[in-house]
Amino acid sequence: MGYDAELGAAVERAQHGDEDAFATAYRLVQPGLIGYVRGLVGDDAEDVAADAWLEIARDLGRFRGDGAGFRGWTATIARHRALDHLRRLKRRPRTSLLEQDVLELPGGQDTAAAALEALSTEHALRLIGSLPREQAEAVLLRVVVGLDGQAAAQVLGKRPGAVRTAAHRGLKGLAERLARAGEGAGTSGAARTPRDET
Template sequence: MVASEDLDAVVSAAQAGDEEAFRRLYRAQQPALVRYLRVLVGDDAEDVASESWLQIARDLRKFSGDWDGFRGWTATIARHRAMDLLRAQRRRPQASVPVEFLAEMSAGDDTADRALELVTTDDAVALIASLPPEMAEAVMLRVVVGLDATSTGQILGRRAGAVRTAAYRGLRQLAAKLAQRDPRHPPEPPRSPSRKPAVTTSAAPALKEMR
């Protein structure tokens, strides 16, 4: 993985007209951007991403910020493009859950840990899209795109605290959805916000950060 400091320099180089630097930015950001868009527009994600990159290339010289800021800026452009498409088609963000994906869930996995692992896979995007919209977007922007709560809040027009809560609850609901597909591992009962979730060590830091 390229350090964020290195990508800060790449952003500056791309703004100065370096085509190779722009290609590096594209390769670094495109996968997460497409996954995020799939939650919003489903099969139209690739087309919307392409339109977004055209605008990104056109407006790059006007951008001011580092790599983290660039990620938030591109996500904002992509979201605006997605909303334009949805308004034109008069539909809401939605995606179906592949039956094959649900059938392949391992019964022995800790559900919260499994949920965190799956949010970075293409198949899981459809399952995330079944969450309430505010939770789905918060999970995708925080976990997949990698934005902090403040940047995510700016994109969604919400406070950072509300974003953390939505992302945390979204991950918990995702874990519950996975558990509901396996009768041998029912979902855990609701927990009060003051209690820590019973998850594996690898999952706990990410879940804690979402709060």
């Protein structure tokens, strides 16, 4: 990712108590992290990510590494919180779906554009979620979080080659699904298969 140098510098300053630097690190990492967590736990992603950020803030002084390493470290923590959440749900399923969302004041952004972006993100995550779990997690870590093969492998506890293969198969499966959907919608042309980067 192009911002890893900025992220590494922000993390280093945050470790010395700079709250603005922590906010910068959060701003750089959160979009990819929330996409990854949403791919694992669905609608509970905000709560799980919030739990992960509490742990990240608490343990920030123990982190050692650069910007890319910080993204991997935060993804590992978020994955652990997501798996804990899924285990809790398995033991104690929800009895009610009546959760009231907190009302948000309108921001300065274009509401229509934000809604379209949310829909396309939701659609993309739903497509990724339809992949086998191993492939879905590899795609989320490689594409959404932006980790390289080595860092994604560390998060998943697998060999880098296995993660690259799973990501490649997942991306190929997504391309095939998109091509079929395009054919069903009457579009022509072959979909390009995304290539997995090393």
